[in-house]
Amino acid sequence: MQRYFVDQMSETQAKIFGEDVHHITRVMRMSVGDTIFCCYNGRVALCAITEITNDMVLADVVEWVKNSNELPIKVCIASGLPKGDKLEYVIQKGTELGASEFVPFVAARSIVKWDEKKGQKKVERWEKIAKEAAEQSHRAMIPNVTKPLSFKELLSFSGSYTYKVVAYEEDAKRGESSNLSRVLSQLKHGESLFVVIGPEGGLTEKEVESLIENEFISCSLGPRILRTETAPLYVLSAVSYYFELAR
Template identity: 65%
Template sequence: MQRYFVEKEDVQENRMTIYGDDARHMTKVMRMKAGDSIQCIVDGRTATCEITDFTNESVRVHVVEWIEETNELPIRVTIASGLPKGDKLEYIVQKGTELGAAAFLPFSAARSIVKWDEKKGKKKVERLEKIAKEAAEQSYRNLIPHITNPISFKQLLEKSSNYDMCIVAYEEDAKNGESKALKRVFEQLNPGQKLLVVFGPEGGLAEEEISQLEASKFVRCSLGSRILRTETAPLYVLSAVSYNFELSR
């Protein structure tokens, strides 16, 4: 069943109105008609709805029943990525959303080749938000991950105080055989808490950045004995969180 996120202000009692790209997708792509069923997500709650009628710019539905479901990770994971090249951040957001990330926090690292100005950054974030929304619908998420505008490394350190635990994936620890730090972090986390995970860009994080992260109470972790690409490492951590807090319990 197709799922669509609906803004709270577009809900009136047991009726909802869907606008914009979603309405066009329903009419032009899915060829839906009155009487068809869809699922709508409002503020994290899911409802099975039936289409009642169409206008030129919208689709109206009424709620058949509200569904009690929770498809979110027990731990709220924010992925902080040093700005990578090309479309790698789009890949991280798409697949990271499917795997349950709560938010994405791009930052400018010392070895980031890509630089976003304010105008370019706004368009990029709008594109990333669209990717996250579509991935959240496809993967039956209850929430769309939040995506921030790119911040500086200094701002990243300042924001870290808002999280229960903070870790940084460090390839040198993987080369040296470290294998227990991530497990120890998981053992200290409880459902509902927030975890910030920092990943460097293609060239990794500079030693000075690692030192500053450690001084800000970040825990250095390896992600196994293999060295992962900047777009692969976040997916490893999200999968590990899912296994540890969902599948193994």
């Protein structure tokens, strides 16, 4: 059954606007009486379509869904700005795996230079990718996607998270294998985890030192060196296994 994230919803009715109206009427060819899932503020309801106009679909709530498909902890993925469409891949797959937020940042070794003038269209594209992936994977919430931050802004942004880790390839080379596991064992339901992943060239030693000074825990992601687009998915998979399958 199709799932839509709506902008307006009460306890009894959902109002759907924009591209989703076109999707419901032209792509799915739905009509009055058809049922859909509507998501609003992290809640999901089974709804029946009651009215269709050119620019709006109204749907009455049949019942609110009690079960949640969200990870029991909030996970933010902070990615050093990578080349090409790698960040789009991270956002799409990371959304499927349960990330709550994506924060790109300009790292010392980021090859891509962020263009503020063209940047808003890119952020809008990232938001659309997150929305579509959330619908596909039956999420109750769309992850937040920010515009790229400076490294200094990143440090400030991370301050509200319960635990903070940075994946550092030098730790993998040294054989470090327990820090991420230790952090996961300390996390409790409802708490949050901020994960920093470097760009293609990795993080500099100075950047890692600054992160550690700001209460980040440096860790490896196993003995193998992962690509910048693979590392976030490793962490999210580990979180999902630990909190959703192993208990």
